[in-house]
Amino acid sequence: MYFSKELLDSSSRMRQRWEDEVKKAVAKWPDQKEDWTTVSSLDIKRLYTPEDIKDLKFDEDIGYPGQYPFIRGNQVTGYRGKFWTFRMFSGFGSAYDTNQRWHQLLKAGQTGLSTAFDFPTLMGYDTDDPKARGECGKCGVAIDTLEDFMVLVDGVPMDKITTSMTINPPATALWAMYCAAAEIKGIPLTKIGGTIQNDMLKEFIAQKTLMCPPEPSVKLISDTVEFGTKFVPRWNTISISGYHIREAGSTAVQELAFTLRDGMEYVEDVLKRKGLDVDTFAPRLSFFFNSHIDFFEEIAKLRAARRIWAKAMRDRYKAKDERSWWMRFHTQTAGCSLTAQQPYNNVVRTATEALAAVLGGTQSLHTNSLDEVWCLPTDHAVEIALRTQQIIAEETGAANTIDPLAGSYFVEALTNEMEQQAWDYIHKIDDMGGMVAAIDKGFPQMELADAAYKFQRQIDSNEKIMVGVNKYVTEDEQEIPLLDIDDAIETQQIERLNAVRRKRDDKAAKKSLNDLKDACKKGENVMPYCIEAVKNLCSVQEICDVYREVYGEFRDPAMY
Template sequence: MGKMMSEADLERMEKEYKEWQAEYNKALKKMPERLGRFSTVSDLEIKPLYTPLDLKDKDYFEDIGLPGMYPYTRGVQSTMYRARLWTMRMFAGLGTAQDTNQRFHYLIDHGETGLSTAFDFPTLMGYDTDSPLARGECGKCGVAIDTIEDMQRLFANINLEEVTTSMTINPPASIIWAMYIANAENEGFDRKKLGGTIQNDCLKEFIAQKTLMLPPEPSLRLVTDTVEFGTREVPRWNTISISGYHIREAGSTAVQELAFTIYDGITYVEEGIKRGLNVDDFAGRLSFFWNSHIDFFEEIAKMRAGRRMWARIMKDRFHAKNPRSMLMRFHTQTAGCSLTAQEPYNNIIRTTTEALAGILGGTQSLHTNSLDEVYMIPSEEAVLIALRTQQILAEEAGVANVIDPLAGSYFVEALTDKMEEEANAYIRKLDELGGMVAAIERDYPQMEISDAAYHFQQQIERGEKVIIGVNKYPSDRPELEFILKIDESVERGQIERTQQFKEKRDKVGLQKAMDELRRRCEGPPCWENNVMPALIDAVRAGATEQECCDLYREVFGTYSDPGSF
């Protein structure tokens, strides 16, 4: 019961398919196929035709189902975009906190429905702007946040109980979140009403992005502290955004992105359970973050497979009872690595295609890259085009009118199955290696991604994969004229503000707060030693981001990437 076709229908299909195949081969003798091998961007082979034969073992109820119902292949909500569109969350962060606050208000005024914050490299690495290690980087790839006063300027005149805020921060995530909570409460907002996400995914840093600070074990401890604190104190907050995006940007295939990201999620759930948390008390607040690359159908299949895999893992591996624990809710960003400096206006078409894949894949929120992001953080002109791309798809194209419209497509369903099958093979391998931390220590995911990136680059150089304007139809069109640049005076001003902030602090109160933070870090992982309450007190007393990170580094040690090849 529930199978797609009867045995008689399948027999007839097999007969007719053989007849079609004979005709196809005959036609190819007159006009050969364009390519020697058709494959996705990730190099999964694509057959010329998909039929019910590719789904003959598929059970609709067990494998596809209905939106908002297990295994959630068709979406995590029963209404999807018929009731509410995805959150339009454009990445924004540039220069000073005031500069980024202006960009936030600009985007909100033009219809953005959620904030997403990019931080500069010193902030990402846990250094204040006045550190010698931060020179020349202030505000270049995001906003500089050193103090709670910077956080206040960043979100000035924004209702933090009405807007949800995403913050792309990893090793210092607990500190930046503490600043956000403390500032919100200083402004009169209730922490229990704050909604948003901190990326806070330490494992993908070791695998791909490499903004590294602490070794894996203490990194996991701090992530689990945030999960525990959020479960108790900030119930609307997503305390980890388990990110495949950066894994894909590092050169992985879609299957590797799917498998390694889901296994990172498995690891975080295991850590929460070890802390004594009930899986159904915290798993519903885990979220995911996918890269929507240029291969349209592969990305849709990846997202549909991811939902089904996570639902089954939460039900069968962790015995979750609450349906919310089984939901893979995710944010999507179009692929930065697919953008080209050559003919940058082509990036608008790439982004539109990738955004459409994210929508048809059932994303809950979406960032569309700007055409100039291959050069620098986006200009206002480019970011408005990127936002309008989402709005046109939402309001004009009709793609939000029906839920999971590609369900039942022989190709999409077969590709969804293929993605799940190959990703599960990776998950079994990671189990055999002893888990993700053990695999990272053996360089397993890193080398798999490195090999995939090298293979793809070889295909580009041989012309097997086409990038328009790069290895096919190249031209000499000039670069963009409106590239945003950050003036050096931004760094001088930020250093001055940070140093003035440090001078006016109550040194006794600050030392008391930092002593308590140290005590908690040095103690065994448990609620009584959770760092979040102490961090909130410390940043409120005037601790800077680097001062908190330096304490982490002293207590837990530091980590450098081994750089294996």
């Protein structure tokens, strides 16, 4: 027991007295509203006391940093040795444009790179495919072949800087380009570090960047895990993402539960398909969470996530290496919490969310820019967002001590409650036969659609407040400068692509694509074949077309 019986008894007496006082006070001055809930509609009590965490066991449930259950973080020294990585997601226009933005961010004190690709690249299409019309460079950088990639990483010290690439269905192709680029620059694969998002389950659940059906998609991911474990040991081959699940409208608990269950699905597939020992690959699994506007709910979510994962890895998958029990994660503040109205308010929202992520113990952080509701961020807006992190790190004192909210009656009780609700979801999905089966039934998709619809209705009825949207609305609109992507980029990119096609050794390119196809059919690991193909200047689409041909194309069943 966390508290002595005497203390709980006296707490109970004091609470009764307080409750009587509350009744009287409320009779005189009623509460402003009836329901006090989190942004995800979890009920919150007026006050938390020792009685709310009376069953907590300090050694098993809380403990110390760097020790099971890791609720207080993986690092024994917290942020004192090293702050979280300031990692701003960026990418737009051509490879050249993005490369310039990267150099500017590194100069401004950013400590890791993070790549946003444009939609054709994200979906595995070349810029000149009819489906790609109008999209080139709009939401990120356009990459068709290794030639573009070499421009992207020009002057980037690939052995010193870690790079994160937000890429999913074509992850094998883009990671192959990173590996090939390193080789060309004379940097061994053992020296490069970074992350590919490479999490298809959350695409089926939430973001809908779709290519092949779930089963072969998971197989491709297991290929990268195996290849990374054997040849690129500093690479995180998957970033199991709750971010998009949350952005698609889930609650905090759903984000927590579905993300962790996704992670378990990947672990199970690698164990089953590749026969690797869990401790050889589990330490390289990484996660990616959203930090939304409800301050304590987010902190509790991140703390609960670490504890659930530690338990699952130790007890469910029998991992023995402590590093397998660690949950390492990147966090991004919530894009969906930002408002188009009164956009400067977004700076305040982002700062609050960033602080929650830090108090929740994130290893890496992206802060959104105030204009991201409207467009890709302008240079100035990105700078403010980066400075927000730097102010939290250097001025606020939030990094002084480890897990400062531990022991708070409220935060511990909320952490417990969210963990319990997440396990309920996880067991439900287990009963369905795992996450692929649950997705097949449309279960997580339906849960999200329900939650998103409910939230929109709560906003429409003023049950939940968004400042500037349904309260404190102003008539005069604040104009902010927006970044406009030049439509001419598309033509230039198509010219570049055509030039590559003219100059490459077509026979070698075709042969490497055929080899890749055979590997797919035989169930071999595709990574060595992908690297060969990109070196022969095969395009992202050519590689993805092989997958589509062999594994079939998946279309969103869009269940309701």
